[in-house]
Amino acid sequence: MVITVLSMLERRPQPSRAMLILAPLIAVVLSVLVSSVLLLILKKPLGTTLYAFFIEPFESFYSISEIFLKFGPLLLIAQALAVGFRAKVWNIGAEGQMIIGAIAASAVPVYFVDNSSFWLLPAMMVLGALGGMFWAGIAAFLKTRFNANEILVTLMLSSVALQLLYFLLLGPWKDPMGFNFPQTVMFQDAALFEPLFSGVRLNSSIFIPLLFTVGIWLLMEKTFGGFKLVVGGLAPQAAAYAGFSAKRSVWISLLIAGFAAGLAGMSEVAGPIGQLQRSVTSGYGYAGIIVAYLGGLNPIGIVFAAFFLSVLHIGGDIALVTASLPISAVHVFQGLLLIFYLSVHTFVNYRFKSPRTAEQSHRT
8 A cells, every 4th residue: 555655656846845834734733633533532521631732731830831841851852863863863862862961960969969069060061961972972883883773772772771770770879868769869959950930840951952952053054064964964975975974974963962862861850850860851852753853854843843742741741630631642642743744744855646647657
């Protein structure tokens, strides 16, 4: 069936700008429609559920602040992943890079519990970024040295990072006064970002992804380095002929992703969590892949996609209570978004054949 559908398509003379804009919107509409059918099958109140997902997150200042709290890490990770995806470097391990960044950053307040220096938070930021870059660098080395598949390597490294996290939280870093919970001690105030408003968890770490977005936009849209990065991944032979390095594209793409994921992990432990826990990532590393594609791998589009998925996260939490919806429903919606977007995005570069062209192809 898939082969039959593909045979009905032909490449467009040039990509469709209209479909490039409409693809995310169509994917959202289709996801909502299919999810509605699933809700009816589960006998869940459709109106109440949709209201909880898309309206209730904006009904209080606290829930709006929670949207932006989710928005920060999603935006940071998605922007970095999109750089690699545009260069055909398939980093699926942002989750593991985020964990290692969180671990590296947590080492400072864990080993300097009584320290209240101004440099505590900057040191955590540096270590968090370096930790994520180191973890991504392992995949870059294996890819460029042994041609290892970066999808498998980054995915397996995420599992290794998770086991390392469990070891630390159940062993040397476990809080002796934590009632046997797998977590570190609570971090001191000097190791935490300042809240932006009283009574909410949103903090000054939100400025990191915003500044990072500006930097990525300048890199990819306004510099020759960004052009070389994309060409090095898309056409390695042509890039080598032009003097661009395909291996360098791999290294830069993965290190940028590790840098961003490490900072995202650091922002979580120094922000809303305030300590290192097993749930430090909240699935941001995998959700960032959906955000990157839903935003069309474009820095501006990713901002809107990250905000939409953040609303979906908070709405899902609300729907758990108001509509008795299982948490897996949010994950199903995210998966549908990615599937429908990738399907619809096909029509950016392809279109259905005209009847005359289809008849000629059939005769051939």
